[in-house]
Amino acid sequence: MSATPAIPAILPLEDGFTDVLGKARKGLKLTLEEMAERAGLSLSQVEQVLNGQVDNHALEKLAFVLGLHGPSLIALARNEWQPQVLPEIPGLRQFTTWYGDMTVNAYLVWDPNTGEACSFDTGSSCQPMLDFLQTNDLGLQKICITHTHMDHLADLERLAAEFPQAHCYGSAAENPLGLKPLVGGDGLCVGNLKIRVLGTSGHTPGGLSYFIEGLQRPLVVVGDALFSASMGGAPYAYHEARQNNLEQLLSLPDNTIICPGHGPLTTVGQEKAHNPFFPELK
Numbered sequence: 001m002s003a004t005p006a007i008p009a010i011l012p013l014e015d016g017f018t019d020v021l022g023k024a025r026k027g028l029k030l031t032l033e034e035m036a037e038r039a040g041l042s043l044s045q046v047e048q049v050l051n052g053q054v055d056n057h058a059l060e061k062l063a064f065v066l067g068l069h070g071p072s073l074i075a076l077a078r079n080e081w082q083p084q085v086l087p088e089i090p091g092l093r094q095f096t097t098w099y100g101d102m103t104v105n106a107y108l109v110w111d112p113n114t115g116e117a118c119s120f121d122t123g124s125s126c127q128p129m130l131d132f133l134q135t136n137d138l139g140l141q142k143i144c145i146t147h148t149h150m151d152h153l154a155d156l157e158r159l160a161a162e163f164p165q166a167h168c169y170g171s172a173a174e175n176p177l178g179l180k181p182l183v184g185g186d187g188l189c190v191g192n193l194k195i196r197v198l199g200t201s202g203h204t205p206g207g208l209s210y211f212i213e214g215l216q217r218p219l220v221v222v223g224d225a226l227f228s229a230s231m232g233g234a235p236y237a238y239h240e241a242r243q244n245n246l247e248q249l250l251s252l253p254d255n256t257i258i259c260p261g262h263g264p265l266t267t268v269g270q271e272k273a274h275n276p277f278f279p280e281l282k
Contacts, residue, residue, distance in 0.1 A: 007096045007103060010085060014263030015230035017059070017077035018050055020276050023231070024066040027238025038065045054078060069279035076229050081274050083228045083266040086257060091193075091215040093132060094265065097123035099151040106152075107221050107259050109212055110138050111191025118142040118190040120210060120221040121261065122155040130162060141190055145170040145179060146223025147204040152261060153177075173206025182208060184248070198248040200225035202241020203232035209249060211256075220252060220268075221259040228258070228266035231277050242277060250281060 015023070025035055036046040039061040049058050054077045063070035075081045093108045108129055110117035117138045119129060133140055140163040145153050148170070156177070160168050169188070172181035184199025193214035200209045203224045212219040224232030226245050234241035249258070254269030272281040 004098055007098070011096065011103065011105075011264040013076075013082065013229055014227045014260070016052075017054075017073055017276075018052055020068065020073060020076065020230050021050060021062060021066065023233050023235075024068055024238075024277070026233070026235040027242075028066060029235075030066075035062065035065060063276065067279065068276040069282050070276075072229070072274050072276040072279075072282070075274070076276060081229070083264055083270050083274075086265050086267070089216055089219075089257065092219060092257070092259075093129075094259065095123060095128045095132070097125050097128065099124040099154065102151070103262065104151045105259070105261055105263075108132065108138075109190070109193065109215070109219065109221075111193050111214065114191035115139055116141050116191035118144060118188070118193070118195065119159065120144050120259070121146055121152040121223065122159050124151065124154045126155040126159040126162075129159070140166045142166055142188060143168045144182075144188075144195075144208075144210055144221075146209065146221065146225075146261065147171065147207040148174050148176060149204065149224070152223060171206030171208050173201065174204055175206075184208070200241075200244045200248050202234040202237045202244055205237075211252065218253055218256040219259055220249060220256055222249060222261070224261045225249065226258060226271065226275075227260045227263050228271065229275055230263075231275075232261075246278060246280075250278060 036043045060070045063073045091112050095106045096103050104123045106123040107120040115138050117140050143166050168179045170179035172183050182197045186197040188195040196211040198209040200207045209222045252268050256268040258266045
């Protein structure tokens, strides 16, 4: 049996340009033949691009058909852009674990003055988070879940058992585990931190994001609603997902740190400038 690979110190982007094209095509419910016809390309040209061939001319045409920002898509295809590595923010910790052959992120946010903490998702294992809480003498007060895909709550039962005093929260619209229900517009407090719940459905019917104020910079934990240079797959609610990202997430202050469920941290300002899914912000 091969050893589990190490987690990279700097996480790579979750999606490449072919993933972006595939998510947009599925979201718009276009066949390959329809996409090729609308772009004025041969089916062979489209298949070559989807298999990883970097063809600027074809990418520009496909971006137009799929409502993507062509220059950002081409920059992604040519590996010409990565999100800026952010400095450490006191009161924020990202935990990345393997779930099968992919990595998934969970987060811990705490008030540096009181030591009161709130977790967001669990990844495949909450052990790194438990170790950090103990080492830094932090008290977990609240456990929040962004959505109910198993990679995000695989170790919820264990985390909740370790901190029985902590209240567990999730979406009122998808709540098979009986968590304390939340909807967009609700608010929570942890120490002096204020957490505003944002409705970011689309990837799942009741996906939630959490906007946090009170640290050096505002943060938003987004689950799989938004990734750096991409967004979560939403073939059945694509327009809803994209609109929620625009209205709920990319309307936040540019310096807001985006904490996604997969891939590296980014900021609202960087995604407005470089995410291919949102050409209207360029």
